[in-house]
Amino acid sequence: MRRLVAAPVALLFVLTLAGCGNSKSSSSSKDTSETTTSLASSTTEAAPLTSTPTDKIPEIGNATDLTKAPSVSPGAAPPPTELQFKDLVAGNGAVAKSTDTVNVQYYGANYADGKEFDSTWTRGGQPTSFPLNGVIKGFSLAITGMKVGSRRVVVIPPDLGYGANGSPPAVGPNETLVFVIDLVGIQ
Numbered sequence: 572m573r574r575l576v577a578a579p580v581a582l583l584f585v586l587t588l589a590g591c592g593n594s595k596s597s598s599s600s601k602d603t604s605e606t607t608t609s610l611a612s613s614t615t616e617a618a619p620l621t622s623t624p625t626d627k628i629p630e631i632g633n634a635t636d637l638t639k640a641p642s643v644s645p646g647a648a649p650p651p652t653e654l655q656f657k658d659l660v661a662g663n664g665a666v667a668k669s670t671d672t673v674n675v676q677y678y679g680a681n682y683a684d685g686k687e688f689d690s691t692w693t694r695g696g697q698p699t700s701f702p703l704n705g706v707i708k709g710f711s712l713a714i715t716g717m718k719v720g721s722r723r724v725v726v727i728p729p730d731l732g733y734g735a736n737g738s739p740p741a742v743g744p745n746e747t748l749v750f751v752i753d754l755v756g757i758q
Contacts, residue, residue: 660720673701709748
C-alpha cells in the first residue's frame with residue numbers, strides 16, 4: 572500500500588521546489604463557522620495556513636463523523652493551483668507544529684475523479700504516525716496548525732505533492748490530490 576512518504580526522486584523534486592521559493596460545504600449539515608482556506612503554492616515555510624475563500628474543495632461524504640471513513644467526490648475543473656483546505660470538524664486539543672511527529676487517520680484521493688489512492692481506513696482502519704518533515708510538503712503544510720481532534724480536507728496541487736514524477740502506480744505525474752485528515756495525536 573502507498574504511504575505518504577515520497578520516493579527518493581519525488582522527495583528530491585519536492586525539496587528542490589521548496590528551495591526555489593518558487594467551497595462548497597460537503598457535510599450533510601452545514602456549519603457556518605467552518606473556515607475555508609488557501610495558501611499560495613510558492614510558500615515554503617510550514618506555518619499555519621491562513622483563511623481565504625475558495626470553491627475548489629470537492630464534496631466529502633461522512634465529513635463530520637470521525638468514526639467513519641470519508642469519501643471524496645470529483646473536484647471541479649480546473650484544479651486549484653494553490654493549497655486549499657477546510658476544517659470539517661474543529662478539534663480542541665494540542666496544535667501541531669511543523670517539527671512534530673503526528674498520529675493521523677487519512678483518506679487520499681485524486682482530485683479529478685475522487686478515486687482513492689491511499690487510506691489508513693482501508694489498511695486496517697488504524698491511524699499511522701510520521702514526522703511532518705518526512706511527508707510531501709502539502710500534507711505537512713495542511714497539518715501544521717491543526718488541533719488534535721480535528722478533521723480537515725485539503726487539496727494539494729502537484730508542486731506541493733508528488734510533482735511531475737508522480738508516485739507510480741497510484742499517483743500519476745502532475746496530479747492534484749485531496750486528503751481528508753483526522754489529527755488523532757501528537758507525539
